[in-house]
Amino acid sequence: MRAGICDMVAVARLINATLVVPELDKRSFWQDSSNFSDVFDEEYFIQSLANDVKIVKKLPKEFATATKAVKHFISWSGVEYYQGEIARLWDDYQVIRAAKSDSRLANNNLPADIQKLRCRAFYNSLRFSPRIEALAHLLVERMRSFGPYIALHLRYEKDMLAFSGCTYGLSLAEADELTKIRENTSYWKVKDIDSQEQRVKGYCPLTPKEVGILLSALGYPSNTPIYVAAGEIYGGDSQMADLRSRFPTLISKENLASSEELEPFSHYASQMAALDYIVSVQSDVFIPSYSGNMARAVAGHRRYLGHLKTINPDRKALVHLFNKLDRGSLNEGRKLSETIIELHKRRQGSPRKRKGPISGTRGKERFRSEEAFYENPLPDCLCQEESKFMHRS
Structure with a gap:
């Protein structure tokens, strides 16, 4: 969960997107109904990453009827994939929904600023709730x-x-x-x-x-x-x-x-x-x-x-x-x-x-x-x- 969230922060930066606070999986074996703010400090997450990625709590009302793409990002993908195939979706869609977030971003061979952003997100910004x-x-x-x-x-x-x-x-x-x-x-x-x-x-x-x-x-x-x-x-x-x-x-x-x-x-x-x-x-x-x-x-x-x-x-x-x-x-x-x-x-x-x-x-x-x-x-x-x-x- 933590890894997927932080990787989506990096992906949002790569494709110049505003990130909506992620929804947590409620259908897993454990049937956990927790929301993001139940597990993590939502306000700190948003504020601490403000200089890197714009994050909003919910999809703004003006996008409620916008054209949406539901996309299964390819596992362990790099810059070329996100700034190429995924970024091109903006030509036809205003909202992209990542169907999964686990292991969607490459471990290696990414720009230093993206890797450092993953570090900041994981080890600083993604605090647990108070x-x-x-x-x-x-x-x-x-x-x-x-x-x-x-x-x-x-x-x-x-x-x-x-x-x-x-x-x-x-x-x-x-x-x-x-x-x-x-x-x-x-x-x-x-x-x-x-x-x-x-x-x-x-x-x-x-x-x-x-x-x-x-x-x-x-x-x-x-x-x-x-x-x-x-x-x-x-x-x-x-x-x-x-x-x-x-x-x-x-x-x-x-x-x-x-x-x-x-x-x-x-x-x-x-x-x-x-x-x-x-x-x-x-x-x-x-x-x-x-x-x-x-x-x-x-x-x-x-x-x-x-x-x-x-x-x-x-x-x-x-x-x-x-x-x-x-x-x-x-x-x-x-x-x-x-x-x-x-x-x-x-x-x-x-x-x-x-x-x-x-x-x-x-x-x-x-x-x-x-x-x-x-x-x-x-x-x-x-x-x-x-x-x-x-x-x-």
């Missing part, structure tokens, strides 16, 4: 009272497992439920998924049990406070039991805040996720169990704030080790710990330039394989001094 910010910072204070804490983005909710087709560690009944959800969700295009193949390739979120093994192997003591940034965990307490036995100080927003404090947000998935986003950005260590949209956004935000420690699990390599544990050919202990620590030495958010496309890929897959702009905003959002990334621009 009431979300207020409660989130209260949650951060309460977490800090336990000491330095890990924010664990535990992507083990029903929608994630159904979408990815990952059923390792689940019962046959649970696996069947997830399959039915996937088959009955029309806009999820891939229906037939081999769960085992997904897992071996590293495409599945780590299970709560696997996260516990990872954290223990990395050397975190059992009294480490862990903030669980997540919705309802599929399988509930039974899935969390092993992780909780290793790390008893597992805390969620539901534990940190009273029911009265959470009530205004509790029925809105995006607003609850916004609370998790802020607590995760401010954590001492951030660890995502899966590299989804929110995990990438938080990781990039932490890079922007000074390369705060973010451990990105090597899921493919870890699954190989976890399978050995399951077979009994490897035991937890010093050897496993040394192996996992070595695997993650260079996966902790240290400064590096954004990765380009994977060698050998072509067409759309080439763009898809690039590291996302907001996952690693270097070098576009950070200045360099003596070959070291030092300051934000």
Whole structure:
């Protein structure tokens, strides 16, 4: 959501358009009825970008009957596309409606001023609403009272497992439920998924049990406070039991805040996720169990704030080790710990330039394989001094 909004700010600049405050998706799996102003600080968004792009809250009345084009912008498109094909639509239309905003703008090879605009929009202008910010910072204070804490983005909710087709560690009944959800969700295009193949390739979120093994192997003591940034965990307490036995100080927003404090947000998935986003950005260590949209956004935000420690699990390599544990050919202990620590030495958010496309890929897959702009905003959002990334621009 954040990435799509900020990309549309850049697109509006490219095609010399006034941007109408985006409508949020209300038809997703979570059926969230939140409006833009429920999640973000609308006034600040408009005012802070006033020198870059004109933004209005609603389509002006004089355009109510204007000719409109509904356009699916091509994914990962650059300047030539927007200033050519899309800008030519102004010859026949007065209003252009972007049917989708996800991954519509290229990660790389854009003018420096456009890249810097994306930075300003994402890291400055797109603040969360004041009431979300207020409660989130209260949650951060309460977490800090336990000491330095890990924010664990535990992507083990029903929608994630159904979408990815990952059923390792689940019962046959649970696996069947997830399959039915996937088959009955029309806009999820891939229906037939081999769960085992997904897992071996590293495409599945780590299970709560696997996260516990990872954290223990990395050397975190059992009294480490862990903030669980997540919705309802599929399988509930039974899935969390092993992780909780290793790390008893597992805390969620539901534990940190009273029911009265959470009530205004509790029925809105995006607003609850916004609370998790802020607590995760401010954590001492951030660890995502899966590299989804929110995990990438938080990781990039932490890079922007000074390369705060973010451990990105090597899921493919870890699954190989976890399978050995399951077979009994490897035991937890010093050897496993040394192996996992070595695997993650260079996966902790240290400064590096954004990765380009994977060698050998072509067409759309080439763009898809690039590291996302907001996952690693270097070098576009950070200045360099003596070959070291030092300051934000």
